Amino acid sequence: MMLCTVFTTMVMAAAPAPFTLSGTIKGLPEGTKLILVPGATHSDEKPVAKATVIKGKFTFKGTVSSPRLFYIQAEAFPGAGAVMVQSAHITVNGTAKLTGDAGSQYYDFGDFKVKGSDAHTLYLKKKAPKAMLDSLFMANQEANKEVTGKRNEAYKMKDTVLAKSIMASEAWKKLESDEGAFFKLAGETLKKVVSDNKNTWWGPFFALDLYNYFTPEDKAMYAQFSPQAKESYYGKVLGELINPVGFKGTAAPLAEVKTESGSSPQLASLIKGHKYVLVDFWASWCVPCRKSIPKLKEVYAEFKDKGLQVISISIDKKEGDWVKAQAEEKLPWPSVLDKGATANAWKIQAIPAMFLLDEKGVVVAENLSLEEIVAKLKAI
Numbered sequence: 001m002m003l004c005t006v007f008t009t010m011v012m013a014a015a016p017a018p019f020t021l022s023g024t025i026k027g028l029p030e031g032t033k034l035i036l037v038p039g040a041t042h043s044d045e046k047p048v049a050k051a052t053v054i055k056g057k058f059t060f061k062g063t064v065s066s067p068r069l070f071y072i073q074a075e076a077f078p079g080a081g082a083v084m085v086q087s088a089h090i091t092v093n094g095t096a097k098l099t100g101d102a103g104s105q106y107y108d109f110g111d112f113k114v115k116g117s118d119a120h121t122l123y124l125k126k127k128a129p130k131a132m133l134d135s136l137f138m139a140n141q142e143a144n145k146e147v148t149g150k151r152n153e154a155y156k157m158k159d160t161v162l163a164k165s166i167m168a169s170e171a172w173k174k175l176e177s178d179e180g181a182f183f184k185l186a187g188e189t190l191k192k193v194v195s196d197n198k199n200t201w202w203g204p205f206f207a208l209d210l211y212n213y214f215t216p217e218d219k220a221m222y223a224q225f226s227p228q229a230k231e232s233y234y235g236k237v238l239g240e241l242i243n244p245v246g247f248k249g250t251a252a253p254l255a256e257v258k259t260e261s262g263s264s265p266q267l268a269s270l271i272k273g274h275k276y277v278l279v280d281f282w283a284s285w286c287v288p289c290r291k292s293i294p295k296l297k298e299v300y301a302e303f304k305d306k307g308l309q310v311i312s313i314s315i316d317k318k319e320g321d322w323v324k325a326q327a328e329e330k331l332p333w334p335s336v337l338d339k340g341a342t343a344n345a346w347k348i349q350a351i352p353a354m355f356l357l358d359e360k361g362v363v364v365a366e367n368l369s370l371e372e373i374v375a376k377l378k379a380i
Contacts, residue, residue: 016063017087021049025072025081025109027096028053033075036060039082040069040208041237043344044315050075063087066201066233067119069209072109078317079107084120091115104318126202129189130210136185140178147171191221198224201232208234213350214241244347247363252279252355254345257313257336260323267311270334271361275307276380278373281343281353283316284325289352293329295370300333303377307359309333315343315351 021036028034031054035047048070051058060072064085071080072092083092094112098105114120141148147166154163166172190210197203203225207218222230222242229235247253255267271277280296282289300310310333316322322337346355356365356373365376 016065018063019087021090022059023092024056025094025096035073035075037071039071074107077107081109081112084123086119088116090117133186144175199226203229204238205234252361256339256341274309275359277309277357279355280312281351284321286351
């Protein structure tokens with residue numbers, strides 16, 4: 001844990017209509033492979049179209065049944081530029097800069113200018129408050145960078161006394177005050193963007209576009225939407241995230257995974273011979289996931305002789321990041337990498353995410369904390 005009359009008449013299931021999205025993005029080398037990926041769905045979406053940069057230009061073609069957000073991405077690197085696509089001939093001009101170190105390069109897309117999409121123009125207008133927040137955040141970062149730098153340097157030198165004194169200074173108190181005010185304003189602003197559009201598909205769309213994940217507390221937000229908004233494409237996507245149909249009592253979902261050696265074991269083979277299986281979704285970049293591993297090892301040591309198996313499923317996009325993290329963590333149980341469809345199948349919104357299966361692969365508990373799972377294991 002958002003010309004309205006034109007678009008609000010398009011929220012129901014309309015027949016797919018063609019679009020063409022072409023343009024130039026300076027900074028992309030000749031021959032760069034581009035993909036067009038659906039956005040604002042909170043799922044690991046597959047490309048709906050591909051294109052190649054030829055003489056500096058590219059063209060995507062496809063169909064949409066209503067305005068949809070898509071990301072233009074380079075196939076070989078992370079990073080994306082957003083475009084709201086509708087049935088029209090759309091052009092986009094922008095820039096892309098390859099940045100980052102050799103191990104984690106990504107494209108920084110910017111200066112996008114989109115023509116031919118009234119939906120994109122309206123998207124930018126409605127999302128203007130978010131742009132204001134971005135500017136304010138960067139201004140706060142700049143204003144407090146000196147004290148932040150000093151604190152970070154103290155940590156780097158492992159000088160906890162110095163770090164503590166810095167965080168007791170007036171400069172640090174100002175930073176905390178600025179951050180508190182910013183996050184309060186951000187919460188109020190994003191909530192208003194969504195509520196201002198509660199009667200059209202823009203409402204659930206902006207909820208999906210502006211928020212990273214949803215909790216049961218967001219049911220009230222979803223309840224405010226009009227029937228028309230809830231029945232829209234994005235309304236249905238959000239509805240499933242807010243009120244998910246769980247897996248408890250059913251067979252575990254699809255698990256398309258691979259081992260470090262390249263094999264693709266079936267979930268049934270990993271479960272075989274164990275009374276209970278704790279499936280743990282994680283990633284190398286997830287700090288809470290990494291912090292939970294020592295405790296998870298304790299749980300495994302306590303219950304493995306009583307029939308418990310643990311299976312760690314990484315959702316890392318880069319196999320190298322997963323391999324490196326595995327070497328660091330030395331996981332004593334099967335550890336596999338999601339091949340792309342598993343996290344979606346298990347409806348993973350945030351990690352760590354844990355599921356408990358029985359010996360037949362039936363889900364007996366889902367989305368519980370490690371402490372709750374331990375209590376469950378002790379009870380059974």
